[in-house]
Amino acid sequence: MNKCVLSASGSGHPVVCWLLTAAEMKRCDSNTSEIFGVPSVVLMERAALSCVDVIVSRQKKLEEQAGQLGLHPKRRVLIAAGGGNNGADGIAIGRLLLQEGYDVSFYLASGEEKASELLKLQLHTAKAYGAVICDTIPDGEYDIIVDALFGIGLCRPAEGIYREAIEWINAQDAFVLAVDLPSGIETDTGAVLGCAVRADVTVTFGFWKRGLLFYPGCKYTGKVICTQIGITEDGFLNQTPEAFTFTAPVAELLPARPEDGNKGTFGKVLLLAGSEAMAGAAILCGRSAFYAGSGMVKLSCPTLIHPVIQTALPEAMTADSVEASARWADVIGAGPGLSLSDRARKELLFVLQQTLQPLVLDADAINLIAKDEALLQELIEHQQNPATRRKLILTPHPGELARLEGCAIEEILKQPVFYAKKWANRLQAAVLCKGARSIAASPDGSIYINRSGNSGMAVAGSGDVLTGIVTALLSTIDDPFWALCIGVYLHGLAGDLAAHTKGEYSMTSNDIAEAVWAVLVKQEKNYV
Ligand SMILES: NC(=O)C1=CN([C@@H]2O[C@H](COP(=O)(O)OP(=O)(O)OC[C@H]3O[C@@H](n4cnc5c(N)ncnc54)[C@H](OP(=O)(O)O)[C@@H]3O)[C@@H](O)[C@H]2O)[C@@H](O)CC1
Ligand SMILES: Nc1ncnc2c1ncn2[C@@H]1O[C@H](COP(=O)(O)OP(=O)(O)O)[C@@H](O)[C@H]1O
Ligand SMILES: [K+]
Structure with a gap:
């Protein structure tokens, strides 16, 4: 994992959240027990206690509120348990709630003979405290349902009695707490395997699981509470997880701005963007690059659109071709609104074959490469050879990635992590697969999953803003993967701010660009 991540998370500012x-x-569970000697049953007791805390403090609040009205909320709980250790957690939660005086019913969906060793132990203890274990859902009304059918061990679609139990839970008017993950959600992908529990709260143990963040899984979790049960980063044993996301603020990861810097210090950004029909893309991209900290921005685009660009963005310079400005630039961004014209192709060829600066490829730059097998092969060969390799970032949406791969878009949507990793490796580049949860892959195998942003960002030009931000950051951040992760995160935060003021329905991509400065100011303030 990138050193930057580790130093950041060790600095007292919790920047990174592992997924x-x-x-x-x-592996982390078993290292904690087998290498560090913390018995599984101890971890399980802590896991169960952390769920009980959530239930009891919610109940207390309810009872206080209801008490003022002379009402007495009931405490009827159903534990729905499966045959593995998730079920064992559920039984332990039920036993602890019994001890707290709750009215607890137990449903064990799998037969006791198939139960895991820890589940057998939990059943034995619960029965000793008077628990009655039923093999069908006991009739009755419940105020609280604990979903402990499956956790990280779900390995096939939920069918038969499990499907019935999940559908029954979803039909009840009760508070539903999912243990570790909502049953039916695949841990690694967030996919619904058959059907899934819709929880009000998910209490997940030790670390977030990827499926809690990815769509559609994140729509089933309700509020996610990650509790500490004694499984810590020590359990990774120097094998850090592949994926992470950011928790705000990330200001300490932003490039420092030397007090005595000049406009050259902060990056000379050359953008190959815009065409007769898409001048706005170049403007959005250039504006975002300025807001993200660039010292100078030059736009290479057809002469015809220079006046409109100069009017909308007087801070930027314009050029007729990249050739004259190639030496000037610290970094190059290519693609937004570029079109697939002969001029665009010629300009892109020049950039790819005659320059070595760090480069961001987006939109039509990717489409042009995808259309030209010889060019794509040349780029792959250049990037595979350490002597000719440049710092490279690609920011395709799934459609553009599908064009590069030569497959259907559905294939990319099924396995976005796989394809982002594949192209990161093939091009020795930082590769993004954009979406509601954008995924960035690094050639070293690290994965960043973005959680900032909102559906208002699904609007034309939003990606052009991202390219401007990322290209600006690449001029001062050494590691392209890092520049990409930070840029994607800030872009989403800008989208969230735009949604806050304009609303998801009405915000435009220019509102996202116009929010970038405020996001950076906020990051700085949070950090101080
Ligand atoms: N130290 C620790 O280890 C700690 C672990 N902890 C807890 O353990 C959980 C992981 O436990 P786990 O590995 O036993 O997996 P789990 O989620 O119970 O699922 C496996 C069971 O489900 C079954 N099954 C799967 N899919 C199915 C389907 N579609 N339809 C029907 N059955 C299906 C599968 O059956 P089988 O495939 O064997 O037939 C097996 O019986 C984790 O999420 C956390 O809650 C915490 O207490 C913290 C400490
Ligand atoms: N539902 C969503 N939630 C969060 N971000 C989104 C959502 N939909 C799109 N985005 C973001 O908006 C941007 C859209 O980029 P792109 O598809 O290239 O748009 P365009 O080509 O119109 O500029 C991406 O950064 C993507 O991650
Ligand atoms: K569960």
């Missing part, structure tokens, strides 16, 4: 796969979590 684990089922395999990574299982």
